[in-house]
Amino acid sequence: MAVIPPLVNQRTGIMVYxxxxxxxxxxxxxxxxxxxxxxxxxxxxxxSCQDDLPWLVTACRQCARPLDxxxxxxxxxxxxxxxxxxxxxxxxxxxxxxxDYLIKRFKxxxxxxxxxxxxxxxxxxxxxRSEKLPGLLLPVPLHPVRLRGRGFNQATEIxxxxxxxxxxxxxxxxxxxxxxxxxxxxxxxxxxxINLRNAFAVHRPPDAAHIAIIDDxxxxxxxxxxxAHVLKQAGVASIEVWVLARACGRM
Numbered sequence: 001m002a003v004i005p006p007l008v009n010q011r012t013g014i015m016v017y018x019x020x021x022x023x024x025x026x027x028x029x030x031x032x033x034x035x036x037x038x039x040x041x042x043x044x045x046x047x048s049c050q051d052d053l054p055w056l057v058t059a060c061r062q063c064a065r066p067l068d069x070x071x072x073x074x075x076x077x078x079x080x081x082x083x084x085x086x087x088x089x090x091x092x093x094x095x096x097x098x099x100d101y102l103i104k105r106f107k108x109x110x111x112x113x114x115x116x117x118x119x120x121x122x123x124x125x126x127x128x129r130s131e132k133l134p135g136l137l138l139p140v141p142l143h144p145v146r147l148r149g150r151g152f153n154q155a156t157e158i159x160x161x162x163x164x165x166x167x168x169x170x171x172x173x174x175x176x177x178x179x180x181x182x183x184x185x186x187x188x189x190x191x192x193x194i195n196l197r198n199a200f201a202v203h204r205p206p207d208a209a210h211i212a213i214i215d216d217x218x219x220x221x222x223x224x225x226x227x228a229h230v231l232k233q234a235g236v237a238s239i240e241v242w243v244l245a246r247a248c249g250r251m
Contacts, residue, residue: 033114034098043117054094056246063221064089064246084221085228086213086239091246092122095217099245103216107154115154118244119161126166126242134240135208136171137163138231140215140223141200143177158244159214174206174234175227196226202234209237219247 029038032046039046045053059066060076063084067074093099099118106114126133139155147153156172163170178201211231213224224241231239 033102033117043120044113045117049098054096054099056091056094059089059091059246061088062086064091064218064241064243066094066246066248084225085232086224086241088239089218089221089224089241089243089246090122090126091218091243092118092125093245095219095245095247103244106157107150107216110151112152112157115157116161119158120165122158122242122244123162123165126162132210133166133168134210134212134238135168136206136211137168137214137242138171138175138206138211138227140213140227141175141177143179155215158216162214162242168212171206171208171211174204175200175202175231196222200227200230202230205234206231206236209235210240211236211238212240212242215241215243217245217247218243 029040030044031037032039032049033044034049035046037046037048043050056064056066058069058072058074060079061073062075062079065076065078067076095103102114102118105111106118137159139153139159142150142153142155156170159170162168177199179199213227213231215224218224218241221241228239228241
């Protein structure tokens with residue numbers, strides 16, 4: 001039987017037993033994270049709850065804003081008028097119940113297994129695409145002050161799972177967040193743009209011409225746009241943005 005290593009709480013450094021990992025290795029039933037039904041196979045959602053998730057099916061190819069169209073290459077009017085610095089976006093879900101609840105549990109309650117679950121669903125979608133995958137994944141960096149307060153970077157956790165599943169290297173070092181900005185969730189759309197101005201720096205060019213920026217949620221897109229802007233200045237030719245969910249904010 002495979003040995004299941006303990007998980008490490010990144011805030012306290014204390015090891016805790018990975019009971020869900022042990023249950024999977026033994027093929028024991030686990031509970032669906034949403035309805036509590038007993039299931040025997042991953043992901044840890046029953047089929048009914050998976051089907052009821054707010055999957056984002058049709059969206060703007062460039063910013064992933066939901067669109068009422070069957071054209072997978074459609075670009076929204078805003079991106080046609082003011083194209084962002086990134087070239088394409090992929091979001092798995094609308095940011096609404098129960099996905100908003102799951103992401104908050106992952107991000108603010110340190111339920112890293114939820115991040116693994118949602119990242120696995122995103123990896124499954126990305127693995128089926130016909131277009132070439134990026135050469136590097138770049139998680140949106142947190143400022144050291146926020147990283148110490150939260151204990152982990154949710155974008156890094158997502159990137160780690162995607163990289164493992166898709167066989168793509170992760171770039172942890174090319175970019176840094178040079179200003180400790182306010183939390184974007186507390187700001188208006190215009191304030192978000194001002195808040196992120198000059199927030200990122202590239203101290204060495206990434207070792208790939210085609211990369212994907214990784215984050216948990218895209219709302220207005222200002223974070224991804226500011227980061228993509230400095231990456232383009234550093235010589236990156238093509239930039240995608242991969243997120244778990246897309247909210248309805250406008251840039």
